[in-house]
Amino acid sequence: MSRNRATLIGFSAVALWALLALFTVGSAPVPPLQLNAICFAIGGVIGLIWVAATDGFAVLGRISRKVYAFGTVGLFGYHLLYFTALRLAPPAEASLIAYLWPLFIVLFSGLLPGERLRPLHILGALIAFAGAALIVARGGVSASASALPGYGLAFLCALTWSGYSLISRRLGAVPTAAVAVYCLATAALSTLAHLALEDTLWPATATGWASVLALGIGPVGLAFYTWDVGVKRGDIQLLGTASYAAPLLSTLALVGAGVAAASSSLILAAAMIAAGAFLAAMASKSR
Template sequence: MHPNVYALAAIALWASLASLGLLLGHVPPFLLTGLALVIGSVPAWPLARRWTVPPGTLALGIYGLFGYHLLLFIGLRHAPAVEANLVNYLWPLLIVVLAPAILPGLRLRAAHVLAAVVGFAGAALAIVGASTGGGVRAGWSWGYLPALGAALAWSTYSLGTRRVRAFPTAAIGLFGLVSGLLALACHWLLEPAVALTGRDWALLAAMGLGPLGAAFFLWDKALKTGDPRQIGVLSYITPLASTLLLLLVSGRALTWSIALAAALIIVAAVVGTRTGAKERTTA
């Protein structure tokens, strides 16, 4: 299967994360993430014999899965949510820009940078266009720093999995389990206890088995066999699809800004993937 198919499958699952998060908005974020990550690791438990990885690789996995969510939650709590989410969605651009610096044998072409910038513009339109405030507020907030840290954490984790010694994708289950337990520890230390209903557990299972479970395994498969520059550009479909699903769930109408965002992201995806295809043809 083509690596971009694995990436698109992960993106499709991540698109449901915001809607599931909306339905579980009453659950404290660390509890939500911790339970979902632990649930997401369960399908890999039968393959626990393949979880043996060097300490550095395990640290990379925890850095990616736990570090990303920790920084993102801090950013969202201490900066306006829309603006912090925009900063967070610099991670696809960072994957494209940092790929040649982290991975040998890759060059940064102008078409890749152009596609990533156009994709970010589309993501910004999608996020801002769907916000209730109707725009981005000016002004500095220190919460933008952890949001930027989250973008850097996810992009460098994604690229870093290609720099460490090859490990089985099943080991993502170990990363998720340890990260989930760390998130639950943060809940115990920082958040109030809550009682969960049967509906909450069903939604948590959907979140864990989908966007905070299977998506990570698919993402790992895509990055191990694909071009991270192409995958980074394709990743801008995530905020667009997430926004469209949120509009559907909330019953809100499609706006011109969302339509324009879709056009920009589609153009970016076509330019980014065609550039990679031309490189392979001329190589």
């Protein structure tokens, strides 16, 4: 598989994550960890079907338990930290801090074998982050000392996902089929966390059930498989910068569905994110 094709496949994960907020709104009143458990179970089953139809289950037995533990910690740890951060701190600020992960991917990618971090990569990532900040914090921010634990967890959240993505690059020889086990293990741990921390609530309408199913198939399912392909074989610096399109596309999806209102900041954010991705693409092209 060519580097460009793998990068495009990685982009599809960003596009799917853009639908996360819309489908999450539709899945109400299901609590976060319960939703996590259901969706990752769906994503894991999809992966097992794909494995059975391609390489067969024998490929899963050749993968180290340490790799499975790493992948499970990455997926489950990120979501647990994210949900907890949003409970302990204002959502806008916590989300913005958590969305440092694409910037961390770009900055730390220079430590990977065969990768070279250029000034345009850094500049592009910073401009794209500023554009994403316009979207995430559009309702205003207000720092609070009582929210410091939440801010800290959000920062750990960003480190967790960027670390997962970068280490996945180092594990390039591990087949993407491993993600199916990551998903199933994450579903199991999410179920335990849900039973300990949340009350069980189910969707009340057909739309709610459809939203849960769509989440499990797309943003919390296929997206993790295509992201795995992208970070292992594609242009990880360009993928990191382009990931800032997710909050923009997510907001546009909410606007299109009538859940959110359009604003002039969307245009500016779109221009900044596009400019950041363009700079990163130019830096990658200069290789």
